[in-house]
Structure formats: C-alpha cells, structure tokens
Amino acid sequence: MPTTPASPAATPGTRLTGNLGTGSIAFMVIAAAAPLTVIGGNAPLAIGQGNGAGAPVGFLIASIVLLLFSVGFVAMTPYVKEAGAFFSYxxxxxxxxxxxxxxxxxxxxxxxxxxxxxxxxxxxVMDLVRFYGGPEIHWSVFAVGALLIVGLLGYRHIELSSKVLGIALVLELLVMMVVNVAVIANGGPEGRSLESFDPQVFLTAGIGVAVLFALTGFIGFESTAIYRDEARTPSRTIPRATYLAVGIIGVFYTLSVWVLVIAAGPGSVVAVAQETLFGSKNMLLDTAGQYAGSFMRDLMQILLITSLFACVLSFHNIVARYQFALARIGSLPAVLGRVHPEHRSPARSSFVQSLTAAVLVLIFVVIGLDPLVEVFGYMAGVATVGMVLMMLLTTIAVVVFFSRHPNLRRNPWTTLVLPSAAILALTAAAWLVLANFTMVTGGSVGVSTVLALIPPAALVVGVLVNRRDAGRTVELKLESVVQEEQPLS
Incomplete structure (x- = not known):
C-alpha cells in the first residue's frame, strides 16, 4: 500500500470517546425526528392535502422505504470505521x-x-406566552435563548445531551400514547374504524403527498453512525440503534396518525385537518383535550416545545460531529477537530455551529421572514431534498461496495437485493419530494426551485473543492479496514 500522510484521526486528543449504548443513540436520533411535532404538523398536512383517512398507510410506506435503506446501511457498518456517517459510506x-x-x-x-x-x-414559545396572556415578545428572543442552552449542552460531553434528550423524548412519547389509548378506548364518533387500511381508501391520488410528508418526519433517524466514536461496541450498537429508531418512529407515527383519524372520524377527518391547516383549529391539541382532558392538552402544548428543543439539540450534535470528522481528515480547519480536554467533546466545532446558527437567525430577522411559514418551511424543504439525496448516494455506495468485495457478501439479500430495492424506492421518494416541493416549503415556484437546488449545489461544490490528499487518506484507511476486518456473523 502506498505511503500516505498520517491521518489526523491518529493524533492524540482528536478522537471522541464515550460509552453510549443502543438506547442512548436511538433516543438521540428519534429526538431529532421530533415525533410529537410531526404528529401535530406533518400528520394534518398528510391528511388534509394527501389521501385523507388513508394517511396512516403513507407513514407505513415511508417506514418500509427507510427500513429498506437501513438494511444496506447496517450491512456496511462493520467495515466503516470513520464516524463521518454518510460521507464515510x-x-x-x-x-x-x-x-x-x-x-x-x-x-x-x-x-x-x-x-x-x-x-x-x-x-x-411566542404563541404559548400570548395564549396565557403574556407580553408580546419577538420570536427571535426565544430562539436565541434556546440557541444558548443548546450551545452549552453541545459544548459538554455527549452523555449530558443524551440524558436531556432521553427525558424529553420519553415524556413526549408517553403523553401521545396516553392520548392514543384514550381515543382507542373511546372509539371516536365512527367507532374504532380500520377504514384507513382499506385499499380503496388509501390508494387514491393523494397517497404520494402523504408519503412525502411522512418522509420529512423521519429527518434525523439516519444519524446513528455519526456517534460511532462515542458508542459502546459500535459495530453492534450502531446497527441495533438504527433498526430500533426506524421501528419506534414508524410504529409511533402510523399508530398516532390512525388515532387522529379515529378521533375525528374517517368521514370528517379531512375537514378537521384542513381547519388545522388554515389556522382555526389545532387537530392534535383538540384531540388531546377532547379525549384525555384539558390538563393533558396543556401538557402536550408544553411538550411540543420540549420536542422542538430536543430536535434542535440533536441536529446541533450531528452537525458538530460532521464538522469534527471533516476536520480530522483535513477538509476543514484542524481546530475544529480538537477534543475538549475535560469534556471530551467536539467543543470548538460545537461553538462554531452555534455561531453559524446565530448568524442565520439574525439574517432571518433582518430579512423579516415569518418564523413558521418561511423560516421553518424553507429550511425544512432544503433539509428534505438533502436527506433523500444523501440516502440515495449512500445506498448506491452500499451496492457498489459489496459488488467490489464479493468475499464480504455473506448474505446477498442484505448486501445487494434489498439495497437495490432501496435505490428504486428512494428514487421514487426523490421524485415525490421534487414534484410536490411547494407543499413542503409553502413558497412560490421560484423560491422553491432555488431552495431545491441548494443541496445539489452543495454536492457539486464538495466534489470540486475535495482535497485529493485528504480524500485519498480516507480511502486508504477504509481500504485497510476492509482488508483487515472480518465480517460479523
């Protein structure tokens, strides 16, 4: 093997450490998906603009697509020793x-x-303060407050973030399950209907829209591999956490959306969802209040905010570790690849990410964008295109990798057949996203087109500015892993 420059990963003080188990990693990535927020926001969109009472099947289909992706992702994980997630694959x-x-x-x-x-x-938070008669405070004040807390937690060891995220996630899952049980026990105005799973109901023209909004609700589940250096026995922990995250999110989404259909009644659910979309009602909170009581409604309103906080903390940790991984191979300034001597965290990368987020919030405020419709809608659109693009490239990489290394193909179903099916499914998902992109962003065709082009533009820029030496160092390191590593049985 040719001689290459020493990898920064080998330098003392540049590797993250931790003892995260399957549950801790799964909780962090599920928190990034913000399940309670998805049920409150994406579900009414899937019902009101998609296939109505058949929307739960849209979430089920999205779960199957991501499960197909996970098969190849997990099969390749034992051979990927870099904690760079998608880019390493x-x-x-x-x-x-x-x-x-x-x-x-x-x-x-x-x-x-x-x-x-x-x-x-x-x-x-601004809406909650106004609801309880508080003063009129600009949304950016609350955003900056959250940013400071997230920055502090991101600066510390990952174990602290995992505990905070675990508590927040358990609370939001519990409160939603209480509402689910209450609705199922009551039966709703039309009883415990299974109409949602009738092919004549879910196989309508709007099913693609339902799948689209379901997919956007999974953003973040795929980040398990970014915690590789901080995981306990990563070759086993990362695959288990990935399957656990997909399974929990998929079952939770499908069940909870079905419960919303029962609560309103299959015949009325579209009208109720559209009232939510036009701002006159809140489908999730109204359901909680009607079936589980006013206390549960108020608690859920608060937990919607903690759900968002858990979500933004998870993404902060993800970006900080992407920057850290890139710095270790020389693609970003080396200072971002240093580990805090006490907290053993990517503290400098975390600080830079906090600064980046603060600058973006300031720009949004100066431009005067609406925080919900424009700031969140536009940025969620960019992230959705980026997620599908990354997953598609990663799945292609899995098929290519095992095609080049037939000695590692211990099970052709998990290394070639199902990943190939995932490529087809993700290609269809990409078409759905782009064909209905204005629904995701809420913006005009022109604005949506510009936003949709940002992730592909980032891909091109990354290809053009790739440092050959840094990239070759990673390739050779990974090649040596393939030669030395024995597949897991």
Missing part, C-alpha cells in the same frame, strides 16, 4: 470526491433544518 463505496460532496450536502441540510427549527421553536 459514500467515500468507501464510490470514492472521495462524491464522499466529500455528500459531506457538504450533510452540512447544508442539517444546518438548514436546525436553523428552521429555531424559527419554529421561537414561534411556538
């Missing part, structure tokens, strides 16, 4: 140039969704 399978392009897409997509959630959270 793409580098290993396709090459350093597309790998670096994928890294740039990740930075743009996750930074965008994080900034968008600051807008959403600022609006949500």
């Amino acid at each position: 793409v580098t290993m399978g396709i090459g350093s140039r597309l790998g670096m392009g994928t890294a740039y897409v990740a930075l743009v997509a996750y930074t965008a969704i994080q900034a968008g959630i600051y807008g959403y959270m600022g609006w949500a």
